[in-house]
Amino acid sequence: MATMKDIAKLAGVSTSTVSHVINKTRFVSDEIADRVNQAAKSLNYTPSALARSLKMNRTRTFGMLVTTSTNPFFGEVVKGVERSCFQQGYNLILCNTEGDDQRMQSSINTLLERRVDGLILMCPTLAGEHIDAFDRFPDVPVVVMDWGAMHFTCDKIQDNSLSGGYLATQHLIQSGHRQIGCVTGPLNRNQALMRYQGYQKAMQDAGLEIKPEWVIESNFESDGGYAAYQQLHAQETLPSAVFVCNDMMAMGLINAATNQGVDIPEQLSVIGYDDIYIAKYMTPSLTTIHQPKYRLGTAAVEALLNRLKNQPGEPQVVHLEPELVVRDSVRAYQDRA
Structure with a gap:
């Protein structure tokens, strides 16, 4: 050689x-x-990549941790990270935590010991966790997709979930709906709580009653949406519309409602959240709140690169704003708007 x-x-x-x-x-x-x-x-x-990394004290490699989920939302964010890394001449090591705290801690240790230049974390179980490995590698920059309060130094990429929840509920109200339910994600997670609070604020601003039996806490997965509809169906009356706090649960809820012979949107209007790729191909196509998923990924890489160039400084928060995407799953009552 x-x-x-x-x-x-x-x-x-x-x-x-x-x-x-x-x-x-x-x-x-x-x-x-x-x-x-x-x-x-x-x-x-x-x-020699190894020799160069030793000389430059850089491996040109980032690590990323994600939680296993059937939700394609995560895959669309990862796509943004991967492409941005490629364009910047960086490699990406992707680790799947399977939702297991011990595996998450082990993966973080492994990535840091492999001398990655930075870490991107997309694990809801991180909220409130102390990560011992970060004490041993204090100079490695970390970016977290917003999952709440962190007990270690990191930059954060935040979707404005409060605004998104408000937008979703406001659209239902402006479409003439007054009896509006909500299927939330796990309310111990920051994003789920913020979306629910956005729903509450929109209802309160419109002077509308929030019926506790129409508010159901679920799991951000399709089966959770399916089960949530069963709970709604067991009530004396259905709401005319429901804000479902992510598209996967909305898919499950629509499937369950259709199986019961309920017409979407004529008998029950549904709005989701995330705007995953398949949302527009559902029947009916799903009205939803668009999260800039690809931009979330590229913003995380940009934050790491900025931190590598300018190490000192207070943790930064990058805010990305959601947008309403109107399709066919919400019925508009023009005479009631």
């Missing part, structure tokens, strides 16, 4: 000059750079 010394001999330059050309660490004239590059090519020289 060819070395820099071999290239230097063939090109008639010093080994340090070869290093500067290959690592682009100092200006070298075009004529000499061409000689070095031609010599490297003829010798089939391949730079």
Whole structure:
């Protein structure tokens, strides 16, 4: 295997000059750079990524932890992270925690010991956790997708879930609905709580009653939405509309309602949250709140790169705003708007 010394001999330059050309660490004239590059090519020289990382104290690798879920929302965020890493010349190591705290701690330790340049964490169980590994690697920047209060230093990428919950409920109200239910995610999670509080605020601002029997806490998964409809169906009356706090639960709820012969949206209007890719292909296509999932991923990478360039400073919070996407799952009562 060819070395820099071999290239230097063939090109008639010093080994340090070869290093500067290959690592682009100092200006070298075009004529000499061409000689070095031609010599490297003829010798089939391949730079050692390990040697370069040791020299530069950078591995050009980021680690990312995600929680297992059937929700394609996570995959769409990861896509944004992966593409952004590729465009910036970084590799990405993706770890799946399977929702297990011990596996999460082990994965964080492994990634830090492999000298990743930064970490992106997308694990709801992190909220309120103390991660011992971060005490041992205080200089590794960490970005967290908003899951609430963190007991370690990190930058955060936040979707404004309070605003999103308000937007969803407001759309139902402006469409003429007055009897509105809500299927929440686990209310011990920050995003689920914020969306629910957005629903509450919109109802209160409109002077509408929130009926406790029409508010159901669920699990952010399709089966949770299916079970939530069964609970609604068991009540004396159904609401005319329901805000379901993510698209996966909305899919499960619509499936259960359809199985019971309930027409969506004529008998029950449904609005979701996330705007996952398949939402527009459902029957009926799902009115929902768009989260900028790809942008969430790219913003996380940008935050790490900014932190690597400017290490000191207070933790930063990047806010991304949700948007309403109107499709066919909400009936509008024009005479009641």
